[in-house]
Every structure is written in C-alpha cells, then in structure tokens.
Amino acid sequence: MEFIAVLLVAVALIIVVTLAKAVRIVPQQRQDVVERLGKYKRTLNPGLNLLVPFVDAVRTKVDMREQVVSFPPQPVITSDNLVVSIDTVLYYKVVDAVRATYEIANFIQAIEQLTVTTLRNVIGSLDLERALTSREEINRHLSGVLDETTGRWGIKVTRVEIKAIEPPASIRDSMEKQMRAERDRRAAILTAEGHKQSQILTAEGDKQSAVLRADGDRQARILQAEGQAKAIRTVFDAIHTANPSQKVLAYQYLQALPQIANGTANKVWIIPTELTKALEGMGGALGGLSRMVGDEPAPEAKHSAGEVEREAAEAAQAAAIAAQQIHDEVRVAEAQATGGKVPQGLPAPEPVSPASLVSDPVDQRERA
Incomplete structure (x- = not known):
C-alpha cells in the first residue's frame, strides 16, 4: 500500500x-x-x-519596447587637437527578436562601441567651436550610421542625443573670459548708444530753445524798432507842423550836442579857443545892443557904435565858423559809429549867417 x-x-x-x-x-x-x-x-x-x-x-x-541607454563620457579629439568629453544617450527598440538573438551576442555592447567609434569620427572632423554649435548635425549623422549598421541585427535606433560636451578646464576659462568680454562689449555699445541718444535729444532741446529765444528777441527788436519809428515820426511831424525858424533849429542843435557826447561810445571833441572868444564877443555885442534899444546910449557908446557893430559881426562870423566845424565833426563821428552809413533822420539845420545873428527884426525896426 x-x-x-x-x-x-x-x-x-x-x-x-x-x-x-x-x-x-x-x-x-x-x-x-x-x-x-x-x-x-x-x-x-x-x-x-x-x-x-x-x-x-x-x-x-x-x-520589444523602446529602450534608453546612457553611455559614460567618452574622450574625443577635435580637429584642432583639443580633448573633449562627450556624453551620449541612445534610444533604440528591437524589431526582430530572432536576429537580435542569433545575429549578435550582446547588441547593447555592440551599439555602445559603434556609437563611440562613429562619434570620434564625426567630432574628429570638426573643431571645438563647430562641435559646440553643431549638435543637430552630429545627432543626425550618428542616427544615420547606427541605424544602417544595427538594421541587420534586428534593432532600430530611433534617436541619438549628445547630453554634454565638456572641453578642458583651460578652454572653459578662456571661453568664460571671451563671453565676459563679449558681454562687456555689448554693454559698452548699449551705454554708448544711450549716451548718444541723450546727447542728440539734449542738442535738439537746446536747438529749439535757442530758436525760440532768437525768435522772441527778434520780435522784441521789431516791436522796439516800430516804437522808435513811431516816436521819430511823431516828432518829425510835430516839427514840420510847427515850422520853426532856423535860429530855433540851430539852438536845439547846440542843446543836443551834450546828449550826443553822453553816449556809451568814446568821443573826442576838439573845441577851438576862438569859439569861446566868439561867444564872449557875441554876449558883449548883444548886451550893447540891448542897452542901445532899452536905455539911453552912453556918450562913449555913441562914438564907438561903428566899432561895436564891427566887433559883433566878427564874433558872429567866428561863432558860425566854429559851429560849422562842430557840425562837420559830429557828422564824421556819426558816420564812423554807423559803419559809413549816414543815418536817416531830421535834416541838418542850415548854417546861421553872422548877419542873422547880429541883425534882429526888432533891432531893424528900431533903426528904421
């Protein structure tokens, strides 16, 4: 049992x-x-x-799912003889299990070695700068080569990516200095552009303010000139309406000489000594004439009447000559002050003759 x-x-x-x-x-x-x-x-x-x-x-x-394999960093020499370390990551999937089993013993190791070999061939034909900036081109080249080789193993390489390219420490320092210099250059350019724009705006503002200031000054000068022109025209019309005699104009002309001398410009007046003597003589002559008209003539005045008249005539003649000289000097000074242009103003008074200074209408009537 x-x-x-x-x-x-x-x-x-x-x-x-x-x-x-x-x-x-x-x-x-x-x-x-x-x-x-x-x-x-x-x-x-x-x-x-x-x-x-x-x-x-x-x-x-x-x-049969898609697999991801990350390979360790591989040292690669570029065309400019620089050793860089490159990390790669590979995406693949098995499309034929029989080929993946019987065509190759270890397809993972085979893919890794093929990737390293292809990567060294590709990077060896590029310099460092181009290798750093041509990752897409390197990835496409690696994908093409690996896909063509692993196809007979029953494996499909879908994607190859370069994770990092690490240059040597000295190259990294140089690259950092270069990037820092480039950033400083750009900052300097931006600062210069800003300063340029500020200067342009400041100059435009100064220009507009100067134009406005000049326009205001011009308007002020125009208004001032118009006011002076109206004042001169009013005085001119008043003088011609009153129709003064030549003696009044001569007297006014002599009174205007001190005002001309009080100007800001430096003026040199040369007054001959004969003018003072002539004026003294005129005063004495006019005083004698007044005594002749208003009072009883002195005995000595009766005997020397002809002599007094002669002296008065001579004094009047000297005063007229001195006045003419002063008039000429004033004209020369005005021409120099105005740059050779004769100012347009009131007409110059006619010269006063000695006979007009000596002979007065009242005196003539008394003598008659």
Missing part, C-alpha cells in the same frame, strides 16, 4: 511538472525565442502558448 501511494504521488508530480513545461504565458510587448533540441523552432507571441515538454525550451526573452 505504501508503495502504491508513493508511486501515485510521483506520477502526479510528473504530470504537474509536465503541464508547467508545456504551458507558457508571454506578457504584452515581449517575445520569447523557442528552440527544440537546440535549434530555433519558433517565436512565442504575447498570450498563452503550448510547448512540447522536455523538448522545447525558451532561449531568450526579448523586450
């Missing part, structure tokens, strides 16, 4: 093991390569699969 029980247990155990060997469940996105007696038989797809127990065996279990 005991022997029969042990035998039944052994048979049941064999049946369980056989069923376990015969039934294979494959998950999604995986394929199993089956060999029968050491030879490839078939590929198991996802789901429930039956095998021949103790005859069929699963060689490899291949993951």
Whole structure:
C-alpha cells in the first residue's frame, strides 16, 4: 500500500511538472525565442502558448519596447587637437527578436562601441567651436550610421542625443573670459548708444530753445524798432507842423550836442579857443545892443557904435565858423559809429549867417 501511494504521488508530480513545461504565458510587448533540441523552432507571441515538454525550451526573452541607454563620457579629439568629453544617450527598440538573438551576442555592447567609434569620427572632423554649435548635425549623422549598421541585427535606433560636451578646464576659462568680454562689449555699445541718444535729444532741446529765444528777441527788436519809428515820426511831424525858424533849429542843435557826447561810445571833441572868444564877443555885442534899444546910449557908446557893430559881426562870423566845424565833426563821428552809413533822420539845420545873428527884426525896426 505504501508503495502504491508513493508511486501515485510521483506520477502526479510528473504530470504537474509536465503541464508547467508545456504551458507558457508571454506578457504584452515581449517575445520569447523557442528552440527544440537546440535549434530555433519558433517565436512565442504575447498570450498563452503550448510547448512540447522536455523538448522545447525558451532561449531568450526579448523586450520589444523602446529602450534608453546612457553611455559614460567618452574622450574625443577635435580637429584642432583639443580633448573633449562627450556624453551620449541612445534610444533604440528591437524589431526582430530572432536576429537580435542569433545575429549578435550582446547588441547593447555592440551599439555602445559603434556609437563611440562613429562619434570620434564625426567630432574628429570638426573643431571645438563647430562641435559646440553643431549638435543637430552630429545627432543626425550618428542616427544615420547606427541605424544602417544595427538594421541587420534586428534593432532600430530611433534617436541619438549628445547630453554634454565638456572641453578642458583651460578652454572653459578662456571661453568664460571671451563671453565676459563679449558681454562687456555689448554693454559698452548699449551705454554708448544711450549716451548718444541723450546727447542728440539734449542738442535738439537746446536747438529749439535757442530758436525760440532768437525768435522772441527778434520780435522784441521789431516791436522796439516800430516804437522808435513811431516816436521819430511823431516828432518829425510835430516839427514840420510847427515850422520853426532856423535860429530855433540851430539852438536845439547846440542843446543836443551834450546828449550826443553822453553816449556809451568814446568821443573826442576838439573845441577851438576862438569859439569861446566868439561867444564872449557875441554876449558883449548883444548886451550893447540891448542897452542901445532899452536905455539911453552912453556918450562913449555913441562914438564907438561903428566899432561895436564891427566887433559883433566878427564874433558872429567866428561863432558860425566854429559851429560849422562842430557840425562837420559830429557828422564824421556819426558816420564812423554807423559803419559809413549816414543815418536817416531830421535834416541838418542850415548854417546861421553872422548877419542873422547880429541883425534882429526888432533891432531893424528900431533903426528904421
């Protein structure tokens, strides 16, 4: 009895093991390569699969999903003999489980070595600056070469990316200095542009203010000149309306000489001594004439009447000559002050003759 029980247990155990060997469940996105007696038989797809127990065996279990592999940094020499360290990351997927199993022993290691070799060939033909700025071109070249080579292994390289390109420490310092100098240059250019714009705006403001100031000064001068012109015209009309005699004009002209001398310009007046003597003589003559008209003539005056008249005539003649000289000097000074242009103003008074100074209408009437 005991022997029969042990035998039944052994048979049941064999049946369980056989069923376990015969039934294979494959998950999604995986394929199993089956060999029968050491030879490839078939590929198991996802789901429930039956095998021949103790005859069929699963060689490899291949993951059909896309895989990511990050390779360690690799030293690469550029065309300008600089050693740079490059980190790469690879994206691939198995498209044929049989080829990936039988065409190559370890496709991960093969892809890594192929990537390093291709990367050194590509970077070796570029200088450092171009290698730093041509990552897209390097990635496309690597993807093309790897995809062409790994296609016969049943592997599809979908993407190759360069994570980092690390130049030597000395090159990094030089690059930092260069970038700092470039930033300083740009800052200096921007500062200069701002200063230029500020100077332009300041100059435009000064220009507009100067134009406005000049326009205001011009308007003020025009108004002042118009006022002076009206004043001169009023005086001129009043003088011509009153129609003064030549003696009044001569007297007014002599009164205007001190005002001319009080100007800001330096003037030199040369007055001859004969003028004072002539004026004294005129005063004496006019005093004698007044005594002749208003009072009784003195006896000595009667005898020297002819002599007094002669002296008065001579004094009047000297005064007229001195006045004419002063008039000429004033004209010369005015011409020099105005730059050779004779000012347009009131007409010059006619010279006073000695006879007009000596002979007065009242005196003439008394003599008659």
